[in-house]
Amino acid sequence: MKYMGSKRSMLLGGLGDVLERELVDCDRFFDMFTGSGSVAHHVAENYPVKVIATDLQQYAATLARAVIKRDKPLSFEEWVPTWIASAIARAERDPNAIAFANLQNRLALDKLPKQAERARQLSAASSSDFVRAYGGWYYSPWQALLLNSLREEANPDAAWFDVAVAAVVQAASRCVAAPGHTAQPFKPDTRAAPFLLEAWQRDIVAQVTVSASALCERHAVKKGSAYPADANAVARKLKKGDVAFLDPPYSSVHYSRFYHVLESIARGSVGDVSGTGRYPEPHLRPSSDYSIPTRSEAAIVELLDRIAAANATAIITFPLAETSNRLSGARIAELAKSNFRVVKTHVLSRFSTLGGDHKHRGARQDSEELIITLKPLQI
Ligand SMILES: C[S@@+](CC[C@H](N)C(=O)[O-])C[C@H]1O[C@@H](n2cnc3c(N)ncnc32)[C@H](O)[C@@H]1O
Structure with a gap:
């Protein structure tokens, strides 16, 4: 399925190699912004590692769970x-x-x-x-x-x-x-x-x-789990030996505005909707600090602090240049320097601008994307 920000193609374009390296001594792999579940599926299907996939949205947890919670095919x-x-x-x-x-x-x-x-x-x-x-x-x-x-x-x-x-x-x-x-x-x-x-x-x-x-x-090598949760809350559960994959939103438009129909299906219920977009009132849609330009930096700093406190490894993907939520890969790498040993990999990628109006509908841009590996300072 099409999903804005999906890392499916990046798995073949560099991200797969970075994951392979970090999964060698990994106890548990957390895909904290799992979206379409592409990274959680990839890791669970190919490595003997327990994958825990989370996202603010329930449909994302459902998509991940459909593959990663089983270690055998279904008939x-x-x-x-x-x-x-x-x-x-x-x-x-x-x-x-x-x-x-x-x-x-x-x-x-x-x-x-x-x-x-x-x-x-x-x-x-x-x-x-x-x-x-x-x-x-x-x-x-x-x-x-x-x-x-x-x-x-x-x-x-x-x-x-x-x-x-x-x-x-x-x-x-x-x-x-x-x-x-x-x-x-x-x-x-x-x-x-x-x-x-x-x-x-x-x-x-x-x-x-x-x-x-x-x-x-499809199924996992080792059974995992997936559930809806805020990444910053999930980070409190990390332990030494865990790898956290972070693919936060790079837009100031909330994902819940774009995928409310999928959320209704996953929940099995539809609230009141209105207008031609048919979306529910904003207070009924999950809101993310990562999509609020004045809060996004504080959110990522808190997340990185929690990962560092657990002595866990993080892998982050983010466009190098500043995006509409005011974060950039360069800035995230800078913020991480005090808590981690930072290794950067540059890849070229195409990403959706998310929220293009009619004129820019489905707009996609070439972008230089960073894969940032953050290793704990005390090993
Ligand atoms: C760039 S997409 C992830 C794409 C995913 N890696 C894939 O391959 O499909 C960002 C995701 O972060 C989720 N999200 C936004 N804020 C979040 C938060 N605070 N905690 C957890 N997930 C969040 C969104 O619902 C969205 O699915």
Whole structure:
């Protein structure tokens, strides 16, 4: 799935080597800003190390947990077909199912503005909070109904629960009618209409099946855990011998503004939403000091102090130059000097500007990124 700031490509471009070096004598590996879980997955799947993945957002913990908490594959046949069949049956029992399916079958570019209006009217009358919130916006009503049914049919007591929810999160992210995040949906009466149509026609069931199948196969070498938490609180749990991977936000726009739909899926509930972005009120979305320019430096200083006090190692990735939250890789390396032995690796990377408006939508910039390894002074 697309995730702003994902380190998936950097794992092949230098980060993988740095991790390999530091994992030799590592007892536990903490991925404290796990996001899409790419680094937690990489370490857990390839090294005999216990991985603990955390993030402010619940969907991020779910994505990580779907792979790292198991040390064996899951059988696809044992649960996916039954789960998906019960979700489809649930969707088909919905009083609006026929109207939603009819609209889905007739979606066409020349009729899209009218159909989108109808999609919103139909969704607004649904008894499902999820369909009311996002149907006719980020998803067609039929897609929203299916996503909600799949989530509802995921049994929280089953061993496969996290894999099922993660598969729905991944599918929802791939099918969303927006440029990879959920800050603004594509509009039907603009040049974005073909993208809206293409997104609304994506097959939710096929996407979920593919994700569930891939996730079933994957597992950790050693069982780990993942849960939602603030990195600065998690840092209090570190001990000598631990490695903490830090990939904090580099934007002054909170992640929770961009990924609220995924959060609703992971939580299994949707609060009140409003406007065309369909996001909840700011006080209902996780807020991060790392995305507040006046607080970001104090937050990283506190985090580094706690890691140093534990005599643990840290690996940080951050753009070299100053970003919109007023942090920079250069400044972080400077701040760390008093507490750690600092080793810097430069890599070239492309990153999303996060929060580009319509004009800059999906804007990506080349950036020189630093991988900073911080070794404790007393070993
Ligand atoms: C740059 S992204 C991490 C990307 C991740 N490494 C990946 O490969 O997908 C930053 C993440 O930090 C999370 N975050 C922001 N503030 C946080 C905090 N105080 N504690 C923990 N996580 C936080 C955001 O939710 C976001 O997922």
